[in-house]
Amino acid sequence: MSQSQQLLVVKDLATTFDTPLGPLPAVGGVSFNLNQNETLGIVGESGSGKTVLSRTIMGLQQRQNVTVTGSVLLNGFEVVGASEEEKRKIWGLEVAMIFQDPMTSLNPVMRIGKQIDEILRVRLGMDRKAAKARAIELLELVGISSPEERYSVFPGELSGGMRQRVVIATALAGSPKLLMADEPTTGLDVTIQAQILNLLEEIKTRMEMSVILVTHDLGVVATRTSRVIVMYAGRIVEIGTTRDVFSHHRMPYTRALLEGSPKVSNPSHTRLKAIPGRPPNLLDLAQGCSFAPRCSFATDRCRQERPELESAGTPGHSFACWNPLPTTRGASA
């Protein structure tokens, strides 16, 4: 893969919150690349650092008590250490974001059309008429019927699924190269979830964007991403193509996650396997592998030394584990 194809290069990224109880490493030493027109999934339990990671990549942090080190190179722009003013140049045009809860991600007192054409007028310098026409086009693109009429309704008059479509339209307004979707379907019911995900996929292809899909739902990433990152306690524990991660995973945590999610192929009344224990307290991380206390394969070495990512043999597939699961390659998964 040549360097020029890579839209996003994240290297040794660490985000540490300075809390009264000491430093809290929400994200520790994360490195990965994202190619153009690629969909990357980031999965992990609540509190595994997915959201902090995605916000750090965006360059969105609270203004105080946060230390970010490492590098985020987004289409040639270094996000880490950039001032708000510099980041404002890439926000909306290079990278856009979709939020978890469509109920709160639209301004309740502004007509939805205005929320879309705001960026068109301010950032792209379109005049009122052109911006309105483009906003209506975008509404149509995200599958909103009679967009001319919907242009002037308030968010409160739309359902959750419709609002998420509007949110997507706002994010698309600046034709960003990277779309960051932070749990875009968590606030929606199941049938709408599928619709929104399909829409994202369709738009991704049509607008030639890259998408980072942050979710705790493995079902969401399974069919819609080309590569997956599994996070635990702020670190990448396994990364690879979606196929590798789902079928040939080596990290016990990945397996535990997969076993914890329901499958249609399972016989009915199959009990889901919950992972015992809870995610570690990031303020008080043990020396060794963060997953060791909950892992059934843990040895003394796991508790002493932290495993680094190592290649699993196939290109692009790596995992961080001292006692990886036996490779299932060749056998059916």
Added chain:
Amino acid sequence: MFVQESIEEVALADRPERKKKLGILFWICVVWLLINLIAAVFANFLPIQNPLIQDYTAINSSPSWHHLFGTDDLGRDIFSRVVYGSRVSIEAGLGAMVIGFGLGAPLGMLAAYRRGKFDSILTMFMYIFLAFPAIIATIAILSFWTPRSLLKIIIVIGVASIPLVYRVIRTATLNVATKDYVIAAKVQGATDRRIMVKELLPNVAPIGVSFLLIGIATVVVLEGSLAFLGLSVNPPTPSWGNMINEARTILQVNPWLAIFPSLAMCLFLLCLNFIGDRLRSHFDVTESKL
């Protein structure tokens, strides 16, 4: 057939109403305030008597056709004094709130949006200010800052109201500033100023407006209290407060002098509070209409 109808009924009931009614009482209050306002502004041109002219042939008279509200102990027309007196109250209320909101609201919004050191220091300063008993401070300042004038009263009350306005607006803004749509606007590349004006202000405004109305009402009462203590405008200029003060000594002889200004003030305040309250619930978008 029956089912179909009831489904339509439910569907109709669910449809958000285009305009929520404010209610007849709301409009009565608005009209009453407007009457008050117009009377105060155009008092000089209205066919009412001069509030300062003393008619010794009619001292402490009861309401009559000639003196609608009766006369006071110097034979001055109470009706005209109530009308002219409203000027002081309205001027004080509006003036003080212009100062309070003019400084308190922008600072509150800025602090809540910026957070950090700026917010901490400013909030601490405001809370120290707030801990000071405002009425006692006001009385003390006005006792020494002579000669008294309405402008000085407005300045003192206005400045005293800044931390109150600051606190209300800051809290309201904090609530809005952490919402996803503000972050969403930010990652679309909106400047801070644009976010303040387009995202924060419209969402904070309803709370601001209702607090403004209640603030005016509070200042009217405060001015009344000061006047009752003889610390407001100098006689013979009428104000609702100093009329009640004058009536205190002759309550048994002439209760009308106390009743009418009290009634005027009471109605004025009631209307302000009612309007403020209605507006707040009217603009409350969180009372979901789904």
